[in-house]
Amino acid sequence: MSALRRSVLTTLASATAVATVAALVPAAAVAAPPPEPKGQPPITSLQQVATAMKGMSLEEKIGQMFVLFGYGPDAHKPDQRNTNLYGVATPAEVVAKYKPGGWIYFNARDNVQNPTQLATYSNQLQTVATSTGIRVPMTIATDQEQGVVVRIGPPATQFGGNMAHGAARSTADARTAAGITGRELKAMGIRQDYAPVADVNVNALNPVIGVRSFSSDPQLVSDLTVAQVQGYQKDAGIIATAKHFPGHGDTVDDSHTSLPTINHTREQWNTIDAPPFKAAIKAGIDSIMTAHIVIPSLDPSGDPATLSKPIMTGVLRKELGFKGLIITDALEMAAVRAKYGDAEVAVRAIEAGVDQLLLPPAPDVQFRAVVDAVKSGRISERRIDESLMRILLLKLKKGVLFHPFVDPAKVATTVGTPDHLATAQRIVDKSITLVKNNANTLPLSNQARKVLVTGWGVNTTQALANSLTKRGATTTVAQTGAAPTDAAIADAVAKAQANDVTVVLTQKAWDTRVTDKLAKQQKLVKDLLATGKTVIVVAVRDPYDIAYFDQAPTYVATYGYQAVSMESLTKVLYGEIAPAGKLPVDIPVAGQPATALYPFGHGLSW
Known part of the structure; x- marks a missing residue:
């Protein structure tokens, strides 16, 4: 621990501490706060941050180190799943x-109905946080990576995702997309995005990162x-939260279900995985998220x-000099639970x-x-205070402490506006890659x-059909899913013979983890090609x-x-725009x- 941090932690409530903390926060972060809305929490200054820390109980300090969720779209609606997990409804x-x-x-946990509902939900949560106990607002977050990982769908503005960039x-354009996404999240009361993904996807069989990564090139990712x-x-x-440190790009295992090992040498890690995090x-x-992966060259x-x-x-604190917030994945x-019990x-x-x-x-x-570990002396309270300081200072810096509430009535003026949607379309138009x-x-x-x-995707096949129909095509949709049945394949083949052109969408057809998926998506494409009709194959992931x-x-x-993305694809199919994306x-x-079929940088046009 540096002398500066030791001084802050040991004399936090003193005038000296306030001056020290002020030195760690940009001047813009401590400007006069905006007018206080009803229910505004009391912490609006560095002095109050210091005083709050001194007055917190151990349990309150540790509470700040937890990031939780609740089932359901309303903060006051009981849900048995909450009772099962937390003991309260x-x-x-x-x-x-x-x-x-x-x-x-999480949209998958019934949190998300629409942006206005989320703004109301955020206010409900913050009202509780600022009216009980220590009265500290929460930092509300989500994973809005864009592309294939989004928690909030339309009418929020959607982009193509990292690999499209x-x-x-x-x-x-990547900066513009993040700015739009961030402003829309902020309007809903969400002040932290667990993005961007800074992993370098050097393994084509990576089941968990893939298109969530910008590239296999460390400089482009950086x-x-x-x-x-x-x-x-x-x-x-x-x-912003760069993830997943120290780099999840070279694995064939999914850390959601198993513990991956990445056998990069220290030199490989320095040249492949580290550069994007160093650049960030x-x-x-502000924040970096950990990876549940084993890298023996960094820790045997x-x-x-x-x-x-x-x-x-x-590595992260001392070698790379990161002074911001570290949050776990x-x-x-399963990966982080494989070796030790939850406690x-x-x-x-x-x-x-x-x-x-x-x-x-x-x-x-x-x-x-965690409470018991501190009380037993295994973890010092000074160590807890060090994290607490980072958490509260970041909340102050981003205005969470003095402006946690949003106006649901104003959400529509920011989220999914015509200008945002047009900008997103313009950006995604540039990403479509004609490989062959x-x-x-x-x-x-x-x-x-x-x-x-x-091919794959109920919504995706219909979205493409809608775009084609706008160009005068007579469309038929036969969605077959990720693992088409023989009957679905036969039906698609019969329909292909009755149409002039077939567009078949594939989604991770390479995935060898599931034999049926591997065989069936590939069989669908090959059987369609065997008809002799015009077939356009499109990988949508x-x-x-x-x-x-x-x-x-x-x-x-x-x-x-x-x-x-389907609208941009249609523009390319009909020659309204030339394909501009490069692999x-x-x-x-x-x-x-190790053998490239189509190399980095490949991409056809006209």
Whole structure:
């Protein structure tokens, strides 16, 4: 611990402490706060931060280190799932019980109905946080990475995602997208985005990162990561979170279900995985999220990075000089629970140097374990204060402490505006990559034709059909899913024979983890090609699929499956725009990861 931090922690409530803390916060962060809304919490200055820290109980301090969630879309509506997890029925009661420092929204946990509802929900939560106990507002967060990982769908503005930005190669557009996303989140009361993903996806068989990464090139990932940090933090004024440190890009295992090991040498880590995080730190990133992965060259103990003091403190804090907030990836994931029990995981994460614990699967057990670790002397209260200081200073810097509420009536003036939607379309238009056009099928003429849209995605196939219909096509949709049945394949083949053109959408058809998925998506494409009709194959997620059916004469990569990507795809299909995207990764030959079938930078146009 530096002398400066030791001084802050030991004399926090004194005038000297306030001056010291002031030196750590940019001048803009301590400007006069805006007019206080009804229910405004009392902490509006550095002096009050110091006083609040001195007055907190141990339990209240530890509460700030937890980031929780609640089931349901209303803070005051009981849900049995909350009772099962927390022992109380409503999200409001969860906030009152634990006084957590953070909160996270999930669409999959029935949090999200629409942006206005989220703004109201945020206010409900903050009202409880600022009217009980220590009266400290929470930092509300979500994973709005864009592309394939979004928690808030339309009418919020949707973008193509990280690999789409990598294909377009525009730092300006990546920053603009982050700025728009950040401003829309802020209007809903969400002040932290767990983005951007700074992982370098050098493994085509990576099941968990893939298109969530910008590229396989460390420099391109670094440049786009910095652009998005600037968009979130400088342009939107929210907290960006680079993830997943120390780098999750070279694994064939999914840390949600198992504990991956990345066998990069220290030199490989320095040249491949570290550069984007170093660049983010240099750019002033507020927060970094850990990865539940083992990297023996950084720590030979076999502990996941989240629980590794050599990695969290030794590498991230000391070597890279990161002074911001470290938050774990979700503690409910199997990878971090594989070696130790839940109670021990929480304690070891803090011992490693982590500041906040995200989504503890046994909150009562893990909360009590941390309290007991301090009371027994295993963890010092000074160590807790160090994290608490970072948490509160970041809340002050971002205005969370003195302006936690939003106006639901004004959400529509920021979220999904015509200008935002048009900008998103313009940005995504630049990302579509024409990988193969051997038969010169593209661009299609403007003549009327019958088009079959088949393959993966109920919403995606329909969105593409809608875009084609606007151009005068007569469309038929035959969605077949990620693992098409033989009957669905036969039906699609029959429909293809009755149409002029077939567009088949694939989604991770390369994925060898599920044999049925591997066989069936590939079989669908090959059977459609065997009809002899015009078939356009489109990968709507990872671009690697073509390695498994390279006989396809026409292949396009969109890197995302939102409606905005389908509209851009249609523009390319009809020649309204020329394809401008360039592969941000190698597409390797199937089974030969070191041999490029289509190399980084490849992309056709006209």
